[in-house]
Amino acid sequence: MIAVIIPAHDEERHLPACLRSVARAAECAELAGESVRVIVVLDACTDGSARVAARHGAQAVRLQARNVGKARAAGAALALEQGARWLSFTDADSEVAPDWIAAQLAEAAQCVCGTVQVADWSGYGTAVRRQYEAAYRDEPGHRHIHGANLGVCAQSYQAAGGFAPLCSHEDVALVEALAVSGARIAWSNRPRVRTSARADYRAPQGFGAYLDRLHAEALGVAA
Template sequence: MIGVVIPAHNEERCLERCLQSVLAAAEHPLLAAETVRVMVVLDSCDDGSAAICQHYSVQCLEVHARSVGVARAAGAHALIEAGARWLACTDADSTVPVDWLAAQLAHQADAVCGVVEVDDWSPHHLQVRARYEASYRDEDGHSHIHGANLGVTSAAYLLAGGFPALACHEDVHLVRALEAVGARIAWSRSVRVRTSARLDFRAQGGFGSYLQTLGEPA
């Protein structure tokens, strides 16, 4: 079984598009009808996120941590307990292509770090996009780590100790731990996700915070 972990804190504006894209990816023919379970981890939600989940074939888990690391770890643990052999992670403000899961598995690696594309730059000044694209390596062998586009075998995940209970950079810590235990990691541009550049980002210190710093005077 393949498990997909999606942490969400008050994501009613974005969550439906995310779920639709993930469930479409779960039906890709190259998955050979393997079961895909989608776990939405509702972290301290007091909006309509839970109600949206009820309209889709997904499972929900509630935590009250305001920590993406805690949320991802809780979802991963539940999926591994249910028998997942592979964990794919994305974010509630992101959408995945129809071949997302198939592309991850095609690498036959212990873990896959993919790339992200920003879906809408309009909230930001032009210099933010220019600075971002000047430093981003959209190529195989890149060094970017995105919780919105990460896959790992359950065995490697457990060996590395899983996601730490951090408010941000839990994805970076996991990948560094995977490297430390000798995991085979594919750094791939063929595994792609579209993500938000919104100004009201959820995780301080995460992707949204990084974009914010690019708008500051040099």
């Protein structure tokens, strides 16, 4: 069984599109009918995220941590209890490609780090987009790590100790632990994920915060 794990903190607005995209990926013919279970980790949610998850047939895990590392770990723990052989991670404000899961598995690695594409730059403008794209490598062999596009085999995940309880960079810490454990890591742009550039990002030092820093630098240059 394959598990897709999605942490969510008040994601009622973004979660439906995410879950629809995951459902399409779960039906990809290249998976040859293998079962895919979707787990939404409801972390301190006060909105309708639970109703959205239930409406789309996802399992739900509840906690009150406000910590993305703990949320991903809780989802992974449930998946492992249920016999998952592969763990695919994305974010509630992201949409995965129809062959996303299959593309991760096709790398035949213990861990797959994929790239992301920003769905809408309208909140930041062309200067920030140019800065971002100048520094970003959407190509094989990149060295980007995104919790929104990450896959790892269950055995290697457990050997590396799983996600650390970090509010940011929990994905980086896991990949570093996997590397130390000897896991084979694929740095691939074949698994495709579109993510948001929203201003109300959740991880204090995550992808949204990085875009904010680029925005501040662009304003400084302009001034």
